[in-house]
Amino acid sequence: MRFREALASPGLGAIAEIKRRSPSLGEIRPDADPARIAAGYERAGATAISVLVDERFGGDWEDLRAARASVATPLLAKGFFSTEETLRTAKEAGADAVLLLLRDLDDAQTASLMALAEGLGLDTLVEAHDEAELERAIALGAPVIGVNARDLSTFAIDRSTQLELVARIPMDRIAIAESGIHNRAQGAAAELAGADAILVGSALMLAPDPAEKLAELISRPLVKVCGLTREEDLAAAAEAGADLAGFVLVPASPRATKEVLDVPETMLSVAVWVGEAGDTEADLDQVHERADGAVRGRNGVLLRAGEPVATLLDLPWQGDDPDHWNRAAAVEGRIVLAGGLAADNVREAIEVVRPWAVDASSRLEVEPGIKDHEQIRAYVEAARSA
Incomplete structure (x- = not known):
């Protein structure tokens, strides 16, 4: 399968990087x-799999050849390429x-290299760092566009700008969020902004087991603890490994809070x-349907910047549904x-439904709005190990 085709597969993909420094x-890992x-x-x-072949990252072409000899997964040759010779070398060494x-190429150079790559049977990942470069990538017709959160001049990470730019990549292109992703929540933020895949390097190479860290980053479902009202309960959820924290801003709810922590x-x-979302600094909004005589309707939608990104499927308020x-x-x-x-049924629920995320609230409580920290830990552990 070609690089571009692999990245177009459903769900959040991952380009896992190999680099020594x-x-x-x-x-990092000499x-x-x-x-x-x-x-x-x-x-x-x-x-x-991305392989750094530049000596500034402790790499060379032999690293690409070694990776090629060991895997069938598409390989990205990563370096500072500007000549026909380097592209031909990449192809010979096994790159896809x-x-x-x-940042380093003008439009004419980029177009020429894209055409040469196509002729060699190579795909291209055209990388942008700011709005102007993103507009250039789109205008050049780049099929695969990456947005790097790292400023290569200062090495500063700006995830907020990265997500804004990823969201602007046309739907007919493959969008890649590069750099600055160290956990599942950051990967999910990129996914919901429109990224088809994340490119992760340092977080993997710094981990005791890079492959285990990769598996963790791309594993689903995500785990949400909802109905949080206290700092100590939020801290317990975070420590347990929850990815999403829910704050109910509905006065009629027994779990209502006045702010998003x-x-x-x-x-x-x-x-x-x-009914409708209000104005907060939350990363996401979850909006339930209205229902007569109940605090909320059964189902709802998850929104990012006002746009639907997931469907919430719940039970009726204080009701049940065996099916x-x-x-x-x-x-x-x-x-x-x-x-x-809760911990006693979330594994089975995941096996049956295969959801993108699971969401628990009332069964993790001592009383409405007050969480049982042991229940939180058990639920998150069960969900993440399913």
Whole structure:
């Protein structure tokens, strides 16, 4: 399968990177064995593998050849390419795609290299760092566009700008969010902004087991703890490994709170509403249907910047439905499964529904709005190990 075709597969893909050092961090893994690491990435589910072939990152063409000999996964040759010779070398060394940095290339050079790559049977990842470069990539017709959160001059990371730019990539292109992704919440933020895949390097190479870290980053479902009202409960959810934190901004709810608390970078905040979303600093909004005589309707939608990104499937307010999971399993798209979940049933729910995220609230409580920290830990552990 070609690089571009692999990245177009459903769900969030991952380009897992092999590098021994970086200009921002220095030495990362100087003794890295590209063949062994590439094989581990392939087993962990990498969509593609990026291999640094530039000496500034401790790499060379032999690293690409070693990776090629050990895996069938599409390989991206990553370096500072500007000549026909380097593209031909990349092809000979086993690359399926090459990186083209708009920071270093003008439009004529980029177009020429894209055409040459196509003739060699190579795909291209055209990388942008700011709005102007993104507009150039789009105008050049680049099929695969990456947005790097790292400023290569200062090495500073700006995830907010990255997400804004990723959201502007046309739907008929493959969008890649590059750099600055260290946990599932950050990967999910890129996914919901429109990224087809994330490119992760340092976070993997710094991990004791790069392949295990990759598997964690791309694993689903995400885990949400909702109905949070206290800092200590939020801290318990974060420590347990929850990815999403829900805050109910509905006065009629027994779990109502007046504000969305600040969450750590390992989590995304979700403001929960009925009828329509209000104005907060939350990362996402969850809007339930209205229902006569009830605090909320049964189902709802997850919004990013006002746009639907997932469907929430819940039980009726204070009600039950024995066929809830089977109904949910028949719904297509990203599903957030809620309704009576806790440690004792979340694994089975995941097996039946295969949701994008699971959401628990009332069964994790001592009383409405007050969480039982042991229940939180058990629920998150069960969901993440399913």
